[in-house]
Amino acid sequence: MSSDYSLVFPRAHGEPLGHAKFRAQPEDFYVDEDLGFTCDGAGEHVYLHIEKRGDNTEWLARNIARLAGVETRDVGYCGLKDRHAVTRQWFSVYFPKGDEPDWQALNSESVTLLAVERHRQKLRRGQHKSNRFVIVLREVQAQRDALEQRLQTVARQGVPNYFGEQRFGIDGGNLAAANRMLIEGIKVKNRHKRSLYLSSARSYLFNQVLAARIDQGCWRTPLPGDVLVDGAPTGPLWGRGRALSDDKALALEEQALAPWKPWLEPLEFTGLKQDRRALVSLPQQLSWQWLGDDLQLAFALGVGAYATAVLRELLELQTEPIML
Template sequence: MKLSPYPIEQSLGMQYYVCNSEGIQGVLREEAEDFIVHEISNEVKSSEESTGKYLICRLEKKNWELQRAVKEIAKILGVSHRRISWAGTKDKHAVTDQLISIYDVSETDIQNIQLKDITLTPVGRSNQQISLGDLQGNRFEITIRSCRAADIAASVAETNACVAEGVPNYFGIQRFGVQRPVTHLVGKQILLDRYDEAVNTYVGFPSEGEDESVAEARKAFLSDGDPKAALETLPVQMRYERAILHHLTEVPHDYEGALKRVPPKLLSMFVSAYQSWLFNQGLSHRIEVGHPLSAPALGDRVLFQNGKKDIVGESNINQATVLVKRGRAHICLEMPGEKTNPTHSTAEQHITTLMEADGISYASFKKAGEMTGMSFKGAVRRISVSAPVTSDVCDDTVHLSFSLGPGQYATTICREYMKADPIRMI
């Protein structure tokens, strides 16, 4: 076990590495082709008569954020972007392929789509749209360049064995905002009903490495709260911040309304990011007190393959230990929500303590759900992620190939190999 030396990881709860191997450092995503993601999806139920309402297409893209790509595709098709659905969001700075479904369009319509670094290929029709439940996982082909270590090959081999056993299933930095990780801070203010502070945080907090003029514009807004002045200085590509500011110029001090000018999914992501922050903090606390990732402790939640959950106690700890060792059950933490009942495990009690310190209760998630139009009931998440990794080392370049399940982050695996400043991983 090693403590991360990077303040940003510490602040986001990603406090430990469990692989004791020397970090190879290096740079991730030097080129888009260094981060290739192949979606692993459920088999699409095709319409035998090829008359299904949904056209299923394979979307291949490079350096495109998914939501933006979908909106551009919808614009060319002349339909609402809400007609397009998918199983999982993919990285922007990468080469990715995945299935999407588009309601009530023809194969001929798709031929009109010509966007740089986007390829859309019809593969069939279905009477069902693609949804989140259709995602089985993703296959990653990752290249890390400019590595440096006393023995890169030995370090990679040692980490391969460690990752196969299991590493902390942290939410990666992209969960909190790649360039400006503040989404969990915005979510905290929403949970506290401090919508003015949520706006100030989202619009006003600058970040390291941000363009100096943008950082100054953010600071000015924090200082004077003048939305008109901020609109004159913030770049047009910062569309969500500008949407909030436009609303405040039209309806001064309506901070709740201003927040609702951003897409509902993004609004809900703020609250979800706070839940993710709590999970990371709870997991790091569990590691800190010495509980291994591979063995349940009293009070832990365990999730079985059939979806059943149980709490580890004196009467079943031996059985739970055997089932976890055989891979038939997994140790989990619950990300808190309105229906959460925390166990007496050290990790979940730590999460409760953090919430109390922030002035947030489990009931806060219900009110946040009413404000965002989403539900935050809480959910369990495995504390560890493991994968057999195929690796290749050539001079100072390392290639990794592995698959992960839904909601698991490739950068969580990569950080155990690199142990580098997170800025080199985005």
């Protein structure tokens, strides 16, 4: 088992067709969260629909808790949205009785309150239906015909459902921390950090299996013994319990995870349960248009899928320093 946590994974549709500037400004990466349901209009939880620019989801949740006079744990949201972006998402606040604060006080140069509703349940992680992205890639240098053909392929076949690099921390730092926990037995008292490191480890193992299936040309094709979701193959999210796959699928997974065997048993004793994740991420309603030399993409992805998994199948991205 190597301590070099490579974050370079094989692509499914060939090498990048050129390069472009990515996130030159927050407005170049727009995310709109779709809950998939409407609020009841009554209940113990206040729902806040908020647009933020260049702000961290957890920071905003703490500000909401402070304004409401509640504990941070009483503020719910479906997921962490990119900081270097313009994002719209929902927050819930447990506020069963009493006079509500002036929620407009949340407004600032970077935060805009869009709506206030009431609902009967707290928002939970992963509860939303999808995220809608509008992404602008600047100064694209690629043959347009080839790039549009690649986009058509992605629309038909999808992309590998990799966990994005941000999952693993700067230079894979979360993986190094996970290794210290799992192998060296170092205790992490902070529950949030502990959960983050363990999640990073099992996400990395999933990526290893997905990479192996891409190398063997079967990332979209079910193998004997595969666990299918909507007819498509899945990969393991490691944890306690027997492997859910069997036969050739299990053999491939065991081979891919063999170098990481020292992580497997300790992960089983963390309380995490075996689970599965789709190997394929299919962008919904994928469209694009040229804005001079810039390319604007629009698409929706299901819960837990990364927009960067789509972009990496198209172009080499040059991340620009963001001015906030």
